[in-house]
Amino acid sequence: MEKQVYETLQEELFYEKMDNGLDVYILPKKGFNKTYATFTTNYGSVDNQFVPLGKTEMKRVPDGIAHFLEHKLFEKEDGDVFQQFSKQGASANAFTTFTRTAYLFSSTDNVEKNLETLIDFVQSPYFSDKTVEKEKGIIGQEIRMYDDNPDWRVYFGAIESMYHNHPVKIDIAGTVESIAQITKELLYECYETFYHPSNMLLFVVGPVDEQKIMQQIRDNQAKKSFPDAPKVKRFTYEEPSGVAEKKKVIPMHVQTNKCFVGIKAPSVPDAGEQKLRHELAFHVLLDYLFGKSSPHYERLYREGLIDDTFMYDYTEEREFGFALVGGDTRDADRLASEVQTVLLSFSADTVKKEEFERVKKKKIGAFLRALNSPEYIANQFTRYAFYGASLFDILPALSSLTMDDMAAVASSCFRESKIAVCQVVPKGQ
């Protein structure tokens, strides 16, 4: 077991790679009641074409299958794993993103029992024709719920308009039609390919004894056998660097217009510290331009073009990155054009050193605040680890971030061809 000490943050992290390839991290947190654990596979909604374990040909699977699998893993021959967790006083959940599927619990008692339940249920799939059919009704309602949600529609619509081919444009849950094609055989095939321990990471954070927990995990894994698995071959989509559609308008029965401007990163670093810095530089840049202390925010708010729903965020995953800026507005076209003007007229030369340093300070405080949350630590640590970077390097990376890093992002992304707009407007307008 390796130990890494982060002096400034006063945190200690323990790590071990199991014989079967599983990466295990433990972060003891004294003073907390809760232990939070996530068991995550490097597999998400964008992995819809790959070579299944033991096969040689690429295979395309139905949209939404990673998310469907996440739902179905909770159901076993003898019942529902939620029941097991709640008997042990834990609350359990799971989520699927573009590139990851995570299973988790949090509990203040019976931590070892709950950890055993978590590892065992994820490592023992049980899919039957009957339970697969039943799940289609439930997920169908989940999809309907999002269909009626204008915030989701405008968010996803913006992503759709940015991408030509990449499956990031496909809703994580799929569609009612695509999930209809899912069978138990397909679920097993995805499971065998992506849920091998060497493609997964287990993170435990809370008031735990790291020695005991690590030993428990070692013992648990030693009892199970897995076939040798080569690194998963995933299909690489050819994606043009420009956006697919400049403007998309979705009429819905809403009272308020919604507008997002999407900015597509033409390329992103593959992995490691470089990737972390690229992401941070983008965040700092957006904060500089659109944060509440920026002149643009003040002006747009005063003109009533934005309100407290206004947000900006940058998402970077394996091989794609995009930013979204916007929110509710009284004039969707004007907001779109104002935001685009801000982006296209930006010149890094006009940024004052003290303004840049102030944004960095703000980001450092926000990072410390985020570390209050065990959920944030486990989820984000896992995300960075899958890219060969470390969450705890954010602090030194932020401190050493330069104005040139920020300028480089702006010059590659703030271009007409990389910008798309999506709006939700009241029907009949």
Added chain:
Amino acid sequence: MIDEKVTAVGPVRVHTISTDKYKTNTIVWKMKARLAKETVTLRALLPYVLQSGTADYPSVKALRTYLDELYGATLNVDLTKKGEHHIMTIRIDVANERFLPEQTPLLEKALQLLADLLFRPALDGGRFVSDIVEQEKRALSQRIQAVYDDKMRYANMRLVQEMCKGEPYALSPNGELEDVDAITPEGLYRYYERALAEDELDLYVIGDVAEEAVLAAVKQRFSLPDRTQPARSPSASVQARKEVNEVIERQDVKQGKLNIGYRTNVTYEDDDYYALQLFNGIFGGFSHSKLFINVREKASLAYYAASRLESHKGLLLVMSGIEPANYEKARRIIDEQMQAMKNGDFTDEEMSQTKAVIRNQLLETLDTPRGLVEVLYHNVVSTRKRPLNEWLVGTDQVTREDVVRVAGKMELDTVYFLTGMEATEDGKTGV
């Protein structure tokens, strides 16, 4: 478990929770008054105006620049109702300088900022700055209207409006759209003075700090005249209903929202409060509850089907999202679960499972500064004081008879269904 020290400084109750488990320190300010039509919209606007500037930092930009300088201190405000009380909250969260290269005393600066927000707002000739008030009025109108576009929130709000018609609780904490326009900078300033003079005031400080230091800082900066505490009125008023109120509303939606309200006839003030929590946990509060198992897992009708309590008002609110054509089926299943509760048709295992989950939920909530304050604040809202350790013991001691007794008090009040334009009972809608 949690060491909460409470000391009055003038009319302000100062609650200090000293802990070194966080990397930030948190300040929460709460002002409480009766929920009433005449004041609800003024109160919904006031904290947003206050957070838009102080005498020293008279604009959002100036103020936010200052917050960024304080290593990204966060400042936010919100409005809630607890029973028939309307509560304004201001929160400031600052990094603990222990983790920073420079040793600026950030918590003290944050307390100063809170005092400035409250007592030295940006003014223009003895009233609030009209540009700020106008901007925030517009933002408030947008905030009120935004509920309409979020059907889950909309259905929750509509159920409560229908169920509590004629009671103050029907009011939304964000105020009434038709009353926004008439608010003036002068009128709002008068109301601000009145609220500072009459509201119940609570300040929570959570972090790496001792009580003496907090009290010294507060005494220096918060000087308010003493006041006579208003006579406490019960936090719930109930209008008796003779028959079940059924409301169906149609909009252009794909998913129907079936929300059902019951009167619990038990509140935070009552001995049966912990039994009420158990009842809700077995019935619909969790993913092992009857609603989740029967509406979602067995019948495959919904993605979400759950219940929650408004325990100061005495409401049990069920919500679910279903195919419009499945209305009767979903209602029948939900009715059956309620009947099962009344019949005592639940196992000892469901009892112990729910106790374990409630205990876990409480302990987890106490891990976040925000959650901790919300739990402690129940004791300000209610005349009944429940120390944290009593929650654990109280929950543990509930018997099945207690839960059945509470179930017996549940009265179905209102069924609200938001459905599509052409929903029919024969299943033509949807796929």
